[in-house]
Amino acid sequence: MKQYEYMAKAVLAEHGIPIAPGRLVDSPQSAFKAVTDLGAVALKAQVLVGGRGKAGGIRFAATPEEGAKVAGDMLGMFLKGYRVEKLYAEQKLPIEKELYISVTTDRNTKRPLVMASASGGVEIEDVPDDKIIKHYVDPLVGVLPYFGREMAQALGLQSSLFKEFSDLVVRLYQIYREKDAELVEINPLAVVNGHLVAADARLNIDDSALYRHKELPMVEEGSKLEQRVHEIGLAYVELDGDIAIMANGAGMAMATIDAIEYFGGKPANFLDAGGGASVEPTAEALRVLVSMKPKAILVNIFGGITRCDDVARAILQVKNGEGIPVPLVVRLVGTNEEEGVALLNREGIQAYSVMADAAEQAVHLAKEAR
């Protein structure tokens, strides 16, 4: 779960990392008031995408009137597909220099990774490798102050910046651990009047750990439909094609959309109905697919723990209930296959046993329906 900038900054501030004075505004009036109180500000769109500055998501206002006007322009605009509903008004900083720092999990070494650079202010992917300092953390030891000092030294920082940076590394790692962060990033980490200030912040929380972070505000991401499917506990991603798919297991679902493209079709979604889903969730998942009004639906099941007869019952429940008004292709193999196929055949639905044949047929039927 991603946190908005203003939320991430609140967490930084709680952990003693300096941020500029700022507040959330959601109307020209509140922007007017913010500039009156704070002086010249940066108005920053609160959206969950990077590169927002270049896209026009950060603008400045020197007077309250200008603040109201700029806020009026920005609120309601779309940034990379996201509607801007809130702005963060932050006192404008006289930035002398921009650094970068983040803590994330390195999948290969299976260790926390602290990255820093003296070339901050741009996306870290655009910084050449030799300008990035990478220090790995032994999670069973953690980050002690010396770890921060070594990084500060590697960056060539001196005197008060050296001390402030060393201290900040320790605090940032604390946030990473305590908040179950996937990523905590300060970019730019600004030098203002010789001191460090977090000018922008990202904080992404591990979804699997949300149960122990009731203190964090919930941020929903994705389309309404994606949110609805996630609520029934299934993994779902919207794509831009017209063949809806459902499979059991994440790998199978990925392979299924790959197969659709292989035969020249376009998948409408990714849907993992679960490795051992029973009748009800499977039926619910199928209802979602029907509601998308695709040109065809492909159900691809390899029954291991999932039982083919359960899947067949789910399909029939939807067919005889709400109805399935689009071509349906079913591939059903594995545990209780005979029973499942017989159930479907009785209601006039053919079942494929080979994944390739089923995918090809779904693509064919979708083309006919176009």
Add this chain to the structure above:
Amino acid sequence: MAILLTQQDRVIVQGITGNQGRFHTRQMLSYGTPVVGGVSPTKGGTYVEGVPVFDTVREAIEMTHATASIVFVPAPFAKDAAFEAMENGIRLVVMIPEHIPVQDSIDIVNRAKMLNVTVIGPNTFGIISPQERTKMGIMPNHIYKPGPVGVVARSGTLSYEIAFSLTQSDLGQTTVIGMGGDPVVGQTFITVLEQFRQDPQTRCVVMVGEIGGSAEEEAAEYLSTLGKPVVAYLAGRAAPPGKRMGHAGAIIERGKGTLDSKEKALKVHGAEVVTMPWQISRAVQEALSRLS
């Protein structure tokens, strides 16, 4: 032969009295796994499927000389369970649960490394050695048969699909192992390939990868050391960047973890990369016939 798990292992089930633990204890026993005990705090003294249940792993080891443990406890308790197993001398831990916090997994796998414990998972279907008639996992029993192919996969049902198609083509397996779908897991393709290298009966290896991370790229450089033919299939060709495709680890982040990069790396180092899962069996057949 097989890798990592043999008939010499003595297996306990942590969380044996839950629905999943109970069901899969029955399945594992019926396949031939030497399940010698279970652990479920406060349920000590009872039996599940004829297997004695203990309150602690320590007691279970004292009474049964267990060497391996499969963990079925709910995700919030999984770290505790894994440490209980490792600190008491279990040498192979299979972590079935999905949605274990990554910070917990980091602690588990780093401690495992120190103690020289093999952790499989989390978020895995487990490991099965058809040659040894033994498994620790949740995979269906009937889709495997003994033979010369080693399979290492990141995902469950997709590996079932592939193992079954191998079996139907009369291509049996030495061991099929699931690394797990999480970003941080105990095994890498390299650690598993190294096991397959040392197993004389494994003549060909099938890698089932997917988008996200760079485990496949890292493994590619190991292939020349492996010295055995590798057939790879990678899932997620059609996946958009920035979206998690079911597995917590299956995501293209900031341009990293794309299928293209994995495919190129594997091909450069001599793996046969097929486009679709149903092309695997034929590729394995051809690789094996070139060997003989």
